[in-house]
Amino acid sequence: MVRRGEFESLQKRDLPLGVLVDTNSRHRLGDVSRFALVERFDFSRPHADLIEAVRGIQRRSGLACLYNVGEYYVAQTADVAAALGVAGLSPAAARLCLDKNLMRQRFQERIGPAATARFHVVDSEADLVRFADLLGYPVVLQPSNLAASMWSTCNADPETLVSNYRAMRSEVPAYYEKLGKKDARLTVVVAEFLKGSNTSIDCLADAAGRVYTTPVVDVLTGQDVGIDDLHHFARVVPSRLAASGQEELARLAVAGVQALEMTTSAAHVEFIGTRLGEIAARPGGNRPRILELAYGIDEIHAYYQVLSGQSPGLRGNRQGAAAILTPFAARNGTLRAIRHLDRLVQLPGYLCHEVRIQPGQPVGLAKSGYRSPLYVELQSAAADDVRRSVDQIASWSDLYEVE
Numbered sequence: 001m002v003r004r005g006e007f008e009s010l011q012k013r014d015l016p017l018g019v020l021v022d023t024n025s026r027h028r029l030g031d032v033s034r035f036a037l038v039e040r041f042d043f044s045r046p047h048a049d050l051i052e053a054v055r056g057i058q059r060r061s062g063l064a065c066l067y068n069v070g071e072y073y074v075a076q077t078a079d080v081a082a083a084l085g086v087a088g089l090s091p092a093a094a095r096l097c098l099d100k101n102l103m104r105q106r107f108q109e110r111i112g113p114a115a116t117a118r119f120h121v122v123d124s125e126a127d128l129v130r131f132a133d134l135l136g137y138p139v140v141l142q143p144s145n146l147a148a149s150m151w152s153t154c155n156a157d158p159e160t161l162v163s164n165y166r167a168m169r170s171e172v173p174a175y176y177e178k179l180g181k182k183d184a185r186l187t188v189v190v191a192e193f194l195k196g197s198n199t200s201i202d203c204l205a206d207a208a209g210r211v212y213t214t215p216v217v218d219v220l221t222g223q224d225v226g227i228d229d230l231h232h233f234a235r236v237v238p239s240r241l242a243a244s245g246q247e248e249l250a251r252l253a254v255a256g257v258q259a260l261e262m263t264t265s266a267a268h269v270e271f272i273g274t275r276l277g278e279i280a281a282r283p284g285g286n287r288p289r290i291l292e293l294a295y296g297i298d299e300i301h302a303y304y305q306v307l308s309g310q311s312p313g314l315r316g317n318r319q320g321a322a323a324i325l326t327p328f329a330a331r332n333g334t335l336r337a338i339r340h341l342d343r344l345v346q347l348p349g350y351l352c353h354e355v356r357i358q359p360g361q362p363v364g365l366a367k368s369g370y371r372s373p374l375y376v377e378l379q380s381a382a383a384d385d386v387r388r389s390v391d392q393i394a395s396w397s398d399l400y401e402v403e
């Protein structure tokens with residue numbers, strides 16, 4: 001999977017790119033017309049077949065590095081790199097990053113018990129209610145290995161918790177099947193609900209384990225804009241945190257990446273307040289784009305540098321403001337219309353937008369397995385302009401007509 005904003009800076013540097021397209025993926029593919037190599041592979045096949053497919057590319061074309069920006073390909077990328085002798089994240093570290101249970105255990109062991117939320121792995125409804133009672137309501141229920149807050153819920157009482165647990169047990173395996181992830185197994189985690197603002201930091205870890213951080217990104221969730229969902233409504237920079245708070249998060253990001261023994265890798269570190277949420281072994285969704293818009297930071301090329309054994313260049317060339325918004329529908333149903341697009345293009349800092357789900361298609365909340373119908377970019381030299389426009393979009397409770 002490769003999306004707009006995740007490869008263009010490499011092409012500008014005349015680096016020849018290849019892509020191995022997953023024939024099972026339903027995600028949109030970026031414009032790969034200028035790629036030196038485009039091949040297809042069914043990623044539901046055994047890893048040994050994938051290794052041989054990439055080995056064939058290595059023999060025919062040479063292979064400088066393996067580059068991954070998708071959550072679903074973290075383990076495969078690590079396994080192929082190890083098998084072919086290409087620098088990359090170790091398979092062991094990759095699997096720590098893909099399991100919220102193991103990840104949180106490692107944070108507590110290496111950093112301290114208060115580094116992240118208290119949690120339990122759930123095997124039954126009886127376990128679920130018992131552990132939730134121990135943690136105290138509200139509690140967060142989530143799959144251990146899905147991104148973008150899909151099927152993650154905040155639960156205020158046992159009845160809601162059990163209902164969401166049953167829905168997850170029913171719907172997530174079907175989602176794995178639709179993706180072609182036939183070997184994926186659902187692990188359910190119930191965790192302490194943490195209070196505080198949502199933020200993130202993208203990092204790069206070199207072969208020696210040195211960790212390089214990028215600026216803090218503020219994240220507004222569905223709950224922040226009045227929707228009972230944990231989806232990411234907006235990512236905004238510069239952060240409103242005080243400089244001391246940003247420095248504290250940067251130190252915690254470094255500690256978290258090192259606790260997972262991540263090397264030769266990108267890392268997307270999420271926080272709630274001053275505690276670690278989770279770390280993904282890839283650039284954060286939309287993070288390369290927003291860092292480039294606001295600061296001129298080329299995270300994509302810096303990631304290539306780390307994979308190639310170089311020190312990453314993460315210095316920017318400006319101090320601006322930017323936001324990337326992905327507003328979700330407030331309820332599940334069929335999309336009939338998207339309103340206010342004429343007003344959207346008039347907002348201060350408006351740069352572009354993309355309609356990603358068309359009228360007549362199903363839409364809904366991330367906790368029900370849906371994605372946003374709309375993608376919006378804002379950019380300005382003035383942070384206040386960007387913030388005002390984000391607030392304006394959040395005020396459009398009738399943005400989507402859903403039936």
